[in-house]
Amino acid sequence: MNGRVASDDRGLAYGDGLFETLRVSAAGTTPLWPRHRARLLDGAGRLGIPVDPPALERCLEGALADASGAGVLKLTLTRGPGGRGYLPPESPTPTLFARLGGLPPWSDEQRSRGVVLGVCDTPLGLDPLAGCKHLNRLPQVLGRREVAAQGWDEGLMLDEWRRPVEATAMNLFALFGNTLWTPSLERAGVAGVARGWLLEQAAAAGWCIDVRMRPLSHLRAADGVFLSNAVVGVLPVRKLAQWVWPVPEPVRRFQRDLDLLFQ
Amino acid sequence: MNGRVASDDRGLAYGDGLFETLRVSAAGTTPLWPRHRARLLDGAGRLGIPVDPPALERCLEGALADASGAGVLKLTLTRGPGGRGYLPPESPTPTLFARLGGLPPWSDEQRSRGVVLGVCDTPLGLDPLAGCKHLNRLPQVLGRREVAAQGWDEGLMLDEWRRPVEATAMNLFALFGNTLWTPSLERAGVAGVARGWLLEQAAAAGWCIDVRMRPLSHLRAADGVFLSNAVVGVLPVRKLAQWVWPVPEPVRRFQRDLDLLFQ
Incomplete structure (x- = not known):
């Protein structure tokens, strides 16, 4: 589990690979696994990395056998070693491994009252692999450094036209009357597993589901704003610069429903 | 040299690092090392990765001691293991290693008559670390797969407005009268060490040096087109789709002058 990878692995050389971060319940289950697996297989198809689905299941099961209680399981799939420069080998030998970790340290108060969001300067440019959870995550690393430097809880990342795409590690949602809005991820961003689950539940x-790019100012009139990912679930947002939002009942319900999967 | 890296290294997890690819002369020297070192230190500064310059020199010297004749030396510097998700640790323990390899297989004929270029579909979006040779190289991997699939020698990568940025692994230049043009790398692309050397020599x-973004059609009227990188040197381009260029004497001179450094 805490192994080592060949120094010529293409995951290390070029970020040529994908990852998934799963929440593990106290009972050692991963209820969102089918969605994680689907995203991983989709990404592998787009990258041209061959995957053996039974090997994926065995990797997951082997890691879960070592799990003791609730936590996070991270699966990494790379194209493996080899190739000539950027050119992948014709028949790659992918690298696949799992690592267990603890749940991130969000407090009950943050989950209940909401978190403080800032706006990162680091832009999210056009990503030819938008939606994929690939290993090219330097914009997120830069964004997360801004969050720490500014003392925010999370940071909103904007595209080149200053339209919100997502937070550094979570997707963005807002409520307007009977409409649930979330940015389109056609140009950049990670199509979160929790985001997909929430959109289905809400529909x-x-x-009414509204998936498109909107200016940052669109958020001002929201009835409520929240973030999601598959590990943390739903986090209400209470503040972004001068804007303040309450935590309306539907946001608490989304949070509760997603948490219920892990009980 | 052919070692292994911890599976939680941030270079592997997020492409959180940098690399340099140096040409080693038959005598075992690396004449462009000061330029490679400067780019690596600049990138490390932008990423906030601490570097110990003497350790860098020792790593290079250790690798060169193992070199036997002409080849390529690849240096990789990552932020090392640790951190909480995308957030880097406050005091990183960077990973630094070198690998030796052979020169890429460009033929004398390609170097003399020129190569065939295609236009990749994969776009180069806005990169907050434009210029750096960082480890987020999936667009180049996708572009290089297109080159192989189409049977080109190299592939031109365009920005969102279909303006040339660079080839998958080389910078782009063109001659117009007494002007040497190369795209600006303020939004995307790698500021090649050979590119920097060539611009200084040419000035x-x-x-006249013209560094700015131009439409693809700008190339049509060029007197000559060429590519450069620190390993291959200068490669003339003879063809891109329906456009054909000769190899004018100044391109041969740039090629010869750069090659002379390694003799």
């Missing part, structure tokens, strides 16, 4: 519950 | 030799 089934009768919400 | 000293009286060329």
Whole structure:
């Protein structure tokens, strides 16, 4: 689990690979695994990395066998070693491994009252692999350094036209009347597993779903704003610069429903 | 040299690092090392990765001691292991290693008659670390796969407005009368060590230097087009789709002058 990888692995050389970060329940289950697996297989298809689905299941099961209680399981898949410069080898030997870790340290108060968001200067440019959870994450690393330097809880990352795309490690949502809005991820961003689950739940519950790019100022009139990812679940946002939002009941319900999967 | 790296290294997790690819002469020297070192230190500064310059020199010297004749030396510097998600540790323990390899297989004929270029579909979006030779290289990997699939020698990568930025692994130049043009690398691309050397040589030799973004069609009227990198030197371009260029004497001179450094 805490192994080593060949120094000529293309994951290290070029970020030529993908990862998934799964929340593990106290009972050692991973209820969102089918969605994580689907995203990983989709990304591998786009990158042209061959995957053996049974090997994926064995890797997951082997890691879960070592898990003791709730936590996070990170799966990494790279194209493996070789190739001539950027050119991948014709028949790659992918590298696949899992690592266990603890849940991130969000407090009950942050989960209940909401978090403080800032706006990162680091832009999210056009990504030819938008939606994929690939290993090219320097913009997020730079954004997360801004969050720490500014003392925010999380940071909103904007595209070149200053339209929100996502937070550094979470997707963005806002409520407007009976509409649930989240940015489109066609040009940049990670199509979060929790985001997909929430959009389906919301549509089934009768919400109008609005997935498109909007200016930052769109958020000002929101009834409520929240973030999501598959590890943390739903985090309400209470403040962004001079804007303050309450935590409306539907946001608490999304949070509760997603948490219920892990009980 | 052919070692292994911890599987939680941030270079592997997020491409959180930099690399340099140096040409080693038959005599075992690396004449462009000061320029490679300057770019690596600049990138490390932008990323906030601490570097110990004497350790860098020792790593280079250790690798060169193992070199036997002409080849390529690749230096990789990552932020090392640790951190909480995208957030880097406050005091990183960087990973630094060198690997030796052979020169890429460009033929004498390609170096003399020129190469065939294609236009990649994969775009180069805005990169907050434009100019740096960082480890987030998936666009180049995708571009290089296009080159192989199409049977070109190299591929031109364009920005979102279809303006040339660079080739997948080389910088782009073109001659127009007494002007040497190369794209600006303020939004994307790698500020090549050979590119920097060539621009200085050309300016000293009286060329007008034009560094800015231009539409793809700008190339049509060029007197000559060429590519450069620190390992291959100068490669003339003879063809891009329906456009064909001769190899004018100044391109041969740039090629010869750069090659002379390694003799």
